[in-house]
Amino acid sequence: MNRNSKTFKIAMGGICLALAVIFIFGATIVPGVELTLFAISSLFTAIMILETSVGGSALVFAGASLLGFILIPNKLALIPYVAMFGYYPILKYYIEKINSGILQIAFKAIYFAAAICLALLCFKTVIAQSIHMPDYPMAILIVGGIILLLLYDFVMTFLINWYIRRFKTGDSSSYKLS
8 A cells, every 4th residue: 555645545535534424423423422522533633644744734724624514414523523623633733833832732732722712602602692600710710621632632642643553654753742
């Protein structure tokens, strides 16, 4: 099997797209594990970066998002994938090109904080206008979210490096544990 052939890249894109859509669909119908399944679905975007390029990865993200909006009845349930999990591996790829691990973590924390603030703001103003929710200090929610999302990043890096060792030969230096 020639990993550089167009046929391999197209087939890998189709497989990654299908698996991403399956996990996204699962996330919208299986209660309690939504974020876990969205996180798993984002792993296929990272695999496409490794097997093809960032462009191939972006196509998988766009295709999974589009197919999700076509196939999945609950469109609101797709927001976590489209707004954060789906394209995060592409962002992670570029952040991890920075040589300093401290800067990488800082950029990821800033991104996560911005994503959490935006999500909380949208949730409170758009979705939960008539629902009375306790007002937790925003700083606690942001810090807790950053910790959880950095854990997600760590696990994703571990799985990417496992994929590289198991299925791919070559250099794994573009994804470092940071």
